Amino acid sequence: MSVQKPQRRLTAPDITARKGGEPIVSLTAYHAHTAAIADDHVDFLLVGDSLGMVMHGFESTLPVPLELMITHGRAVMRGAARALVVVDMPFGSYEESPAQAFRNAARVIKETECGAVKLEGGARMAETIRYLSERGIPVMAHIGLTPQSFNVMGGFKTQGRTKDQWQALEDDAQAVSEAGAFALVLEAISAPLADRLTQAVPIPTIGIGASAQCDGQILVMEDMLGLSPRVPKFVKKFGMVGAAIEGAIKDYAQEVKARSFPAEEHTYGMKD
Numbered sequence: 285m286s287v288q289k290p291q292r293r294l295t296a297p298d299i300t301a302r303k304g305g306e307p308i309v310s311l312t313a314y315h316a317h318t319a320a321i322a323d324d325h326v327d328f329l330l331v332g333d334s335l336g337m338v339m340h341g342f343e344s345t346l347p348v349p350l351e352l353m354i355t356h357g358r359a360v361m362r363g364a365a366r367a368l369v370v371v372d373m374p375f376g377s378y379e380e381s382p383a384q385a386f387r388n389a390a391r392v393i394k395e396t397e398c399g400a401v402k403l404e405g406g407a408r409m410a411e412t413i414r415y416l417s418e419r420g421i422p423v424m425a426h427i428g429l430t431p432q433s434f435n436v437m438g439g440f441k442t443q444g445r446t447k448d449q450w451q452a453l454e455d456d457a458q459a460v461s462e463a464g465a466f467a468l469v470l471e472a473i474s475a476p477l478a479d480r481l482t483q484a485v486p487i488p489t490i491g492i493g494a495s496a497q498c499d500g501q502i503l504v505m506e507d508m509l510g511l512s513p514r515v516p517k518f519v520k521k522f523g524m525v526g527a528a529i530e531g532a533i534k535d536y537a538q539e540v541k542a543r544s545f546p547a548e549e550h551t552y553g554m555k556d
């Protein structure tokens with residue numbers, strides 16, 4: 285008989301409670317196996333809409349449909365038992381009105397059983413963040429470089445490089461925090477401004493290309509594994525998985541061509 289206790293999954297309030305404490309570790313995840321591998325080492329997994337580019341080869345995140353987020357969200361929930369799973373709301377699924385956002389976010393929560401959603405935008409999304417939070421949906425906010433707005437931002441650029449840009453981002457951080465966001469992603473924000481925002485808001489800031497002084501960090505898993513063909517400058521490759529995959533495939537191809545695979549003793553069945 286197993287005496288193992290079922291694992292308690294971290295929640296949005298657990299993440300909020302880490303403000304100013306031990307740094308929060310997070311990664312994106314899009315499928316069950318990598319989610320299971322990461323589960324013991326991260327506090328939350330984000331099913332980011334970056335999956336459109338990383339997994340499906342789109343040029344941007346804009347074409348990603350809600351159904352795709354739900355499919356990958358369910359896979360990650362099946363893989364991870366301990367980490368909070370946050371699912372991104374894709375472009376067009378929440379901006380129209382708080383009611384539209386609630387309808388789609390509720391679908392994400394019901395169909396994936398994830399613990400929270402993330403959406404992009406600062407002050408302009410505050411009303412929606414409040415609407416969702418007050419109706420039982422924890423929201424992670426995301427400001428700075430918001431890839432869903434790259435057409436109006438004119439590309440992927442660091443935000444807050446000059447001090448005249450700071451006030452708008454400070455207003456964004458305050459607005460989403462006051463509206464009830466449980467955490468705040470700061471993407472591609474200059475380090476001095478990211479530090480200032482981290483000190484200014486009572487919710488954890490999660491940096492990506494921002495500052496080591498944020499309350500936590502997130503990276504796209506495939507980028508830090510060395511699997512993505514191109515990565516932003518700030519990304520450190522903690523692995524060389526792309527090269528390892530290519531090496532393994534070359535070895536396999538060689539063995540197939542030499543008729544040395546499968547080996548004579550090979551029998552069908554699963555290895556332990």
Ligand code: KIV
Binds near residue numbers: 335
């Ligand atoms: O979609 C995503 O992966 C994200 C992270 C980069 C924060 O939003």
